[in-house]
Amino acid sequence: MIPDLPADIDQIKGFLADDEAAALYEHALAESSKGPVLEIGSYCGKSTIYLGLACRQHSSTVFALDHHRGSEEHQLGEFFHDPDLYDGSEGLVDTFREFRRNMRKADLDDTVVPVVAGSEAAARHWQTPLAMVFIDGGHSLEAALLDYRCWTAHLMRGGILAIHDLFDDAHAGGQAPYAVYRMAKASGLFEDLGQVNTLGLLRRL
Template sequence: MPVQLPLNIDSVKGFLAPEEGEALYQYALEASQLGPCLEIGSYCGKSTVYLGVACQQNNSVLYAVDHHRGSEEHQLGEEYHDSDLYDDSIQLMDSFKVFRTTMREARLDDTIVPIVAPSAVASRHWATPLGMVFIDGGHSEEAAQTDFRSWVSFIKPGGILAIHDIFPNPEEGGQAPYNIWKLAKASGLFEELPMVNTLGLFRRR
C-alpha cells in the first residue's frame, strides 16, 4: 500500500521515482528509531517529505543538508536548469524558498532541520550518530566522494546508507554515485540490500 503523505508529492519538483520515495520512507521509519536521519541534497524537498514523514512518526528529526545553489546540471544553460528557481537579482540558483514552502505544506516544520551549507562544511564539526544517511547531492566525482567521506562514518550499526542515481551503465547516467556505491560495497562496513530502481541501499554492520 502506498505511503500516505500530507501533500500531493507529484506537485514537488524533483527527480525521485515513487518506488524510490516509498523505499526511503520504509527504511527511514526503521532507521529513525536508532537515531536522527540525514540527507545530502534536498533540492525542493521531494525526498525530504518521504524521509521526514517517517522520522515524524518516531518523534525523530531529519537533517536536510543542501547549499540550495543547485548541482552542476542545474546551472544556467545546463540540462536540468529550472528558470523558476533562478534568482535573477543575484544571478544564482536558489531552491531554499521553494524547499521551505514544501516543508510547511507537508507539516514537517517540527521535524526537518535545514542545514543550508555545502556538505563538507556541514560535516566539519559533526558529532551526532545517525540512523540513516541518504546521499543525493552533486553528481561530480569530487562532490560524491566528498559526501561519502564526510558522512558515512556517522551511521550507527544497523543504520542505513542510501545512494541515489546508481547507473552501472555509463550510457544511462553519471558514474559518480555508482562509484561511491562501489566504495561502500567494497568497504566491508555494510551489508548490501536490494536496489530499488536507481536507489542503492546498505545496512551498517
C-alpha cells in the same frame, strides 16, 4: 499507503521515482526510532517529505543538508536548469524558498531541520550519530566522494546508507554515485541490501 502524504506530491519538483520514494520511507520508518536521518541534497524537498513523514512517526528528525545553489547540472545553460528556481538578481540558483514552502505545506517544520551548507562545512564539528544517511547531492566524482567520506563515519552500526542515481551504463546517467556505491560495497563496512530502481541500499556492519 503513506500517512499524510501531500496530495500534490507528484507536482513537487524532484527526481525521485515512486518505488524509490517508498523504499526511502520504509527504511526511514524502521531506522528513525534509533536516531536521526541525514539527507544530503534536498533540492525542493520531495524526498525530504517522504523521510520526514517517516521520522515524524517516531518524533525523530531529518537533517536536510543542501547549499541550495543547485548541483552542476542545475546551473544556467545546463540540461536540468529550471528557470523558476533561478534568482536573476543574484545570478544564482536558489531552491531554498521552494524547499521551505514545501516543508511548511507538508507540516514538517518541526521534523525537518534545514542545514544550508556544503558537506565539508556541515561535517566539520558534527557529533550526532545518524541512523540513516541518504546521499543525493552533487554528481561530480569530487562531490559524491566528499559526501561519502564526510558522513559515513557518523552512521551508526546497523544504520542504512542509501545512495541515489545509480547507473551502471554511462549513457543512462552520471557515474559518480555508482562509483561511490561500488566503493562502499568493496569497503567491507556494509551489507549490500540491493537496489530499488536507481536507489542503492546498504547496512552498516
